[in-house]
Structure formats: C-alpha cells, structure tokens
Amino acid sequence: MRIIADYDRCEGHGLCADQAPDVFDLDDEGDLIHHFDGAELPAEQEAAGQRAIDACPVAALRAG
Amino acid sequence: MSSTIPTYRPDVYSREAILDPYPHYDQLRALGPVVRLAKQRALAVTRYDDCKQVLLDDATFVSGRGVALNPVANRLSRGTTLNSDGEEHDRRRKILASRLTPKSLRSMREEVERRADAVVAAAVEKQHVDGVADIAEALPTSFVPDLIGWPQEGRENLLRWAGATFDSLGPVNAQTLRTAPSTIGMMRFARSVVRRDAVLPGSMGADLLEKAASGEVERGECPALMIDYLAPSLDTTISAIASALMLLAEHPDQWAALKADPSLIPNTVNEVVRLESPLRAFARDTEVGGVAVPAGSRVVVFYASANRDERVWDAPTSFDITRDAAAQLGFGQGSHGCAGQGLARLETQSILRSVVERVDRIEVTGQLTWGLNNIIHKLDHLPLRLVPVGEGE
Numbered sequence: 386m387r388i389i390a391d392y393d394r395c396e397g398h399g400l401c402a403d404q405a406p407d408v409f410d411l412d413d414e415g416d417l418i419h420h421f422d423g424a425e426l427p428a429e430q431e432a433a434g435q436r437a438i439d440a441c442p443v444a445a446l447r448a449g
Numbered sequence: 450m451s452s453t454i455p456t457y458r459p460d461v462y463s464r465e466a467i468l469d470p471y472p473h474y475d476q477l478r479a480l481g482p483v484v485r486l487a488k489q490r491a492l493a494v495t496r497y498d499d500c501k502q503v504l505l506d507d508a509t510f511v512s513g514r515g516v517a518l519n520p521v522a523n524r525l526s527r528g529t530t531l532n533s534d535g536e537e538h539d540r541r542r543k544i545l546a547s548r549l550t551p552k553s554l555r556s557m558r559e560e561v562e563r564r565a566d567a568v569v570a571a572a573v574e575k576q577h578v579d580g581v582a583d584i585a586e587a588l589p590t591s592f593v594p595d596l597i598g599w600p601q602e603g604r605e606n607l608l609r610w611a612g613a614t615f616d617s618l619g620p621v622n623a624q625t626l627r628t629a630p631s632t633i634g635m636m637r638f639a640r641s642v643v644r645r646d647a648v649l650p651g652s653m654g655a656d657l658l659e660k661a662a663s664g665e666v667e668r669g670e671c672p673a674l675m676i677d678y679l680a681p682s683l684d685t686t687i688s689a690i691a692s693a694l695m696l697l698a699e700h701p702d703q704w705a706a707l708k709a710d711p712s713l714i715p716n717t718v719n720e721v722v723r724l725e726s727p728l729r730a731f732a733r734d735t736e737v738g739g740v741a742v743p744a745g746s747r748v749v750v751f752y753a754s755a756n757r758d759e760r761v762w763d764a765p766t767s768f769d770i771t772r773d774a775a776a777q778l779g780f781g782q783g784s785h786g787c788a789g790q791g792l793a794r795l796e797t798q799s800i801l802r803s804v805v806e807r808v809d810r811i812e813v814t815g816q817l818t819w820g821l822n823n824i825i826h827k828l829d830h831l832p833l834r835l836v837p838v839g840e841g842e
Contacts (some may be wrong), residue, residue, distance in 0.1 A: 394784075396550045398791060400775050403715070415552030440775035442790055444505050444783040 386431045387449045388438065390419045394445040404440050405433035454741070455480045460488040462518075462620050468819050470729060470826070471766075474754035483741050483748075489518055489620050491732060491747035497762075497778070500755035503733065503748060505783045507534060510733040510748060512785060517618035518732055518749065518823075519625065525636070526618070528673035531731075531785070541670075542788060544660065545677060548596075548653045551791040557596075558795060564591055565799035573807045573837050577814065580831035585690035588796055589683050597678045598652025603638050607679065610635035612822055614680040618731070619823020635680070639672040653678055686793045688727035688827035689718065690800050695831055696721060696768045697804075698811040703770050711805050717770040718797045722779035724768055726753035729826050731781075752778045753826060810836040 388408070395417045401409040408430050410418040421427075426434045438446045457480060460466060461473045477484050477495040484493045494500050503510045513534040515523025526532045530541040547553065568587040572578045586608070594604055613631030616624050641647070648654030654675055660666040666674070697704045697717075707713050730751040735742050742748060755778045757765040763772070780787035787793070804811070815832035 396546055396788075396791070397552045399551060404773075404775060411551075415550070415555060436773070436775070442780055442782055442786045444786070 386426050386434060387424070388419070388421065388426065388434050389447050389449040390417060390422065391445045391447075392417060394443055396443055396445075398442050400440040400442060401437035401446060405430060405437040408434050409437060454483050454485050454492065456485040456487050457493065458487045460622075461486060461493070462489070462622055462624075462823055464623070464821065467624070467821055467823065470753065471757065474751060474757065477751070478754060478758060478760075486749065489747075489749070491518060491749050492742060493730075493749050493751060495751045495754035495758075496760060497755040497758035498760070500750045500752065500778055501782060503750050504778070504781055504785070507784050509735060509737045511736045512538070512733055514734040516731040516733060518620040518747070519617075521621070522617045522625075522632075525632075526673070528670050529677045530674070530788070531677065538784065541674065541677075542784070544657065544666065545674065546788040548656065549789050549792055551795075554791050554795055561588075561592070561795050562799045562802070564588060565796065566803040569800060569803035569807055573835050576837070577832070577834050580694040580833045581687065581691045581828050582830075584694065584800065585687040585828075585831075586683075588690065588800060589686050593682045593792075594679070595649060596653060597675070597682065598648035598650075598654030599679065600642060600647045600649065606631075606634060606638070608683055610638070611680040611683045612820075612825065614676060615684060615824040616822050622823070624821060624823050635676060636672065639675045639679075643668070643671040643675060648675075681787070682789055682792070684822075684825045684827055685727040685787075685789075686796050688725070688825060689722055689793060689797045691828040691831050692725035692727075693717065693721040693797060693801060694804070694811060694833060695813065695817060695828060696724065698813045698833060700768050701810075703768055704811065707770060707801070708805055711802065713770050714798050714801045714805070715794070716772075716774060717801060718794055719774035719777055720768065720770050720772060721797070723756040723762075723774045723777035724766070725826065726756050726777075726779040727826055728779065728781075729753045729824055731824070752781065804835075807838055808835045809838045809840065812836070 397415045399411050412418050466473050477493050482499045486493050494503055511534045517523045530545050565588050572583050610631050613628035614635050616628040617632040661668040661671050730749050732747050732749045735746045759765050780790040812834040814834045817831045818829045820827045820829040
C-alpha cells in the first residue's frame, strides 16, 4: 500500500501524525512530512496508514 | 429508480425534532442509505459511509447552488466559500484558510491558552456558573471578533446575527422566519463594514480588503467572505465547549480518566464533536445522477447522524474519550471541511486543559436547555458547579 499526499491541499491539521506517527509527522514549521512518500508502507503500518487517510479532515491523503 | 427511495414523513426540522433529533436520525438510518424527506422535498443521507462519500465527491455533489434548504438563503449566500465549487472555491478557501491553519495559529496558541485559563479561573472563582455564558461563550467572543477584524460597534449583535445566519440555512419554518431580521442585520452590517473599510488593522478582514485593493479578490465578494469568517467561528465552538463540559459532568468515569491522563484532551474534543455534533446537516445539489440519486436532487448530509451510525461506531451513544474518534465527520470532510477546525480545536482543548488543572469535580446543578436552531445543535444554558482543586469533599 502506498499513500499519496496532496501537499497543496494539506492544511497541517496533524491528525494523520496522531494516527500514524511512524508514517507522518509535522516539521518545526508545521508542514507535513511523509516518511514513505513514493514508497510502499511497511505491512505493519498499513492499518495506521488507513486510519490516517480516514481521519484527514481535508481529504489530502489517498491510497495509491 | 427514485421510486425505490423510502419516504420519511415526520418533519426533522420541527421544534421537537430540533430539540431531540437523534430518534429521527436512528429511523432515517434504518430506512435506507437515501431517504426522501417529505416535508423538505430533499433526500437525506444519514449513514456514515454515504455521508463521507457525498462529502468527498464534490464533482457529483456540488455546493455552488447552495447548501441551505431554502432558495432564498441559497441565493443570498452566493459568493461565500461554503457556497462555491471547484477553482472558485479553492481560491476563496485559500484566502480563508491561510490564517486559520494550525501552522499560522501557532503564534496565537499562548494567547488563546492564556485567555482560556483566565475564563476558567474566573468561573472556578464563582463556582456556580452557566457553562454556556460564563465559559463556552466567554472564550471565542473575547478574541475571535478581533482576529476577524470586526469593529467594536455592533459587537453586541454578533452572536445573535451569527446564530440567525445558520438558522437561515434550514428549511423555511417558524425558526427561519423568527430570525430573518437578524440574518439581514448581519448582511447589512457586513456590507457597511466593507464599504467603510472599518475592519481592525492586522486582522483577517484587513487582509481580505488588501486583497480586494490589489484586485486579488473582488470587492463585491468581501461582505460574504466576512460573514464566512464570522458566522461559523462562534456558535460551533461554543457548542463544542459547552457539550464537553456537559458530557464530562455527566460521566464521572470519563472525567476521572481525563484528569488522570490529560493527553486524552485532543481525542476528547473529537469524541465530543462526534457525539454532540455542533452542525446538524448541510445540503448539496446533485450534478450527475448516480444509481440511487437522480440528478438535480437536493441531498442533505446529516453529519450528526453519521457520527452515531451503529455501522461504524461501537456503542455509538456512549461517551468514551478513549475510543478513536478522529474520523468523526462533525467538521465535515474534504474540500469543504471546516477551515476553522484548527482554531476550534485550539480553543476547546485550551479550555479543557485549564478545567482539568483547576477543577476537581463538575456537577450539573439544574435544568440544562438546548437552543433552537435549524443548523446548530448547541446548549443554551448549562448550570454547573465547578468544585475547585483542593476543595473537593
């Protein structure tokens, strides 16, 4: 599973980082960091990744 | 196809239904994914997955022909972010959201926390308070109008005007008619503020008028955008704060859990917004006919019902601050998801942080009352006793 982040749409609410702290983070500026951008999620992160997609308030994340 | 859609005859916007909507939502969810509301001549979407699908599919379900349940409000709210689609929406949304993202709110965090603590300290001092007037309203009304840039004059009307603006988005009923003068008052005032350049310097409103001066925004759009800023920034957050206090007072076990682990505060806010969603529902127009919904239908998305859908939530009517409530739909979702949710979360979390620190026990001491509003689900009065830390019996 891959997660595609739409950085233009992201407003930095950070709910993804709460749901999947090993996949997403916010940097010191409050901008999104996607640790697996363009890469497959490790299998053990898939459930958390899906929760992050579901929780994103502006639908900036999708499985791809 | 439309003949297979079940019909629901009771009025979900009657006075009784506004005060206690949940039995209606339960019946609507049980009837089917899409149910015709006989009284409103619109299609209700009340299950979580379907609500989410509508919210995320803004090519099919458009907002530009209005999100209200009556044609007058849909015409009057043209030009707002709420009421637009596609590139036009994205452009307005960027203007609106740029000052409201968690990133740009960082510089305000300390100030909001300080104000929240002052509000809670004053309430604890009094011990017997109205959780709505003394706490929930006190925080947002103390700084949000400044942030948006409303002049001092006319502020005494803002809460009433903002509430009426929401009311006007419901169907035409006694409620809409009763509050119509206030809705018009808000529009007139917004126009006059823009015409006179009367916004406070350094505010979001000042940003907006600068963009109008540079041609980035049309000046004619500005009154609607000012209302876009203000109307949703008060009642919604007030609702969440008041409901949080009510739920924590009514559930001592959850209060104890929160006292023991304040890191549960952010999720508590999600859970409060899930269980007592401040916004009942908004409508959209159907551009493309799908399998179940004919093109041209008005579709009403009931966030407050989706958030209690037994298909996705275990024990949906229980207040449980440890459940994962992050995917609740109380702020909407997708391109029209609440632009001010970062601020709403900051305000509500700040109040809860101070309450957890300063209060030992919260008790409801009298009859609480819910407000009458077509769109906003909010307590009007919440008599509370706040037992200060160190004085617990």
